[in-house]
Amino acid sequence: MGLIYYDWHINIFNMHLFRNLFLLTLLFLNFISGLNAQHFNTSFLPKKDTVNIYQEMLNDRSDDLMENHPADDIYNNIWTANRLNPYKIPIDSLPDSVKIDCRFFNVPVPGIITSDFGPRRYRYHYGTDLKVNIGDTVVACFSGRIRIIDYEARGYGHYVVIRHENGLESVYAHLSQVLVKLDQNVKSGEIIALAGNTGRSTGPHLHFETRYLGNAINPATIINFYTGKVHSDTYLITKKKSFYYQRDVAAAKKAQTKAKYYTVRKGDNLGSIAARNGTSVKNLCRLNGIKEKKLLQLGQKLRVR
Numbered sequence: 001m002g003l004i005y006y007d008w009h010i011n012i013f014n015m016h017l018f019r020n021l022f023l024l025t026l027l028f029l030n031f032i033s034g035l036n037a038q039h040f041n042t043s044f045l046p047k048k049d050t051v052n053i054y055q056e057m058l059n060d061r062s063d064d065l066m067e068n069h070p071a072d073d074i075y076n077n078i079w080t081a082n083r084l085n086p087y088k089i090p091i092d093s094l095p096d097s098v099k100i101d102c103r104f105f106n107v108p109v110p111g112i113i114t115s116d117f118g119p120r121r122y123r124y125h126y127g128t129d130l131k132v133n134i135g136d137t138v139v140a141c142f143s144g145r146i147r148i149i150d151y152e153a154r155g156y157g158h159y160v161v162i163r164h165e166n167g168l169e170s171v172y173a174h175l176s177q178v179l180v181k182l183d184q185n186v187k188s189g190e191i192i193a194l195a196g197n198t199g200r201s202t203g204p205h206l207h208f209e210t211r212y213l214g215n216a217i218n219p220a221t222i223i224n225f226y227t228g229k230v231h232s233d234t235y236l237i238t239k240k241k242s243f244y245y246q247r248d249v250a251a252a253k254k255a256q257t258k259a260k261y262y263t264v265r266k267g268d269n270l271g272s273i274a275a276r277n278g279t280s281v282k283n284l285c286r287l288n289g290i291k292e293k294k295l296l297q298l299g300q301k302l303r304v305r
């Protein structure tokens, strides 16, 4: 018995030794290939930017190199703090329907919707905006793990992304302060941040998104923000219902490429410009985000289509 036990130990030891020798060799070859790229045919070597992965594997002392993250089976073990949607899965490739467990929900802030998910003048709005005061606490809507903490001066401001065990991911943006750490596990209802007005924001609000495999779902189809509860304990994601808006996005892009502009001349008014370009005053106002009583300037460019 003693001998078998001893052999087993030797084998495990050898496995580690071989693995580490292998990794060290790869590291060394990477180093050499960087120095002598023009002298050797190094096409069999791994790319230079993979060197850190070998370094990380060498530093990793656990036998299980793959760490578990929420919903790994759905997300194919992709876990990165660098991008909101690293998955890049086209809508057509998503499963026809998926059931999401929505029990144990907590509303991120008790609030009034100030802007809905949907089309905006220049870009699509992939979340729901909720009224807050700066410093209001923001809580995780489901339990999960913090995947991203980042800052975008011209976008989300300070923001947090959580991957949830039920397969959804949620985004909390324009925060004044983040109170969690990367890779931290959080419970549903746990305080993760303080609300604010950072980034592209014209007043204190929480921009809140729900996503599945990187694709945004209108949060209001899952949550009733007026009651602060989910519509149902189960949310059924279907390609048609949950991602119907992608057709609007495509149509808006198409319309944008066909846009036509008119330069305001002396004597013009919205009525005459509309008549001249075969459109209506109402449509002109919608396209340009202006009111019907808006005074026009000579030389001003108006979108007419």
Ligand SMILES: [Zn+2]
Residues within 6 Å of the ligand: 115, 125, 127, 128, 129, 206, 207, 208
């Ligand atoms: Zn928003």
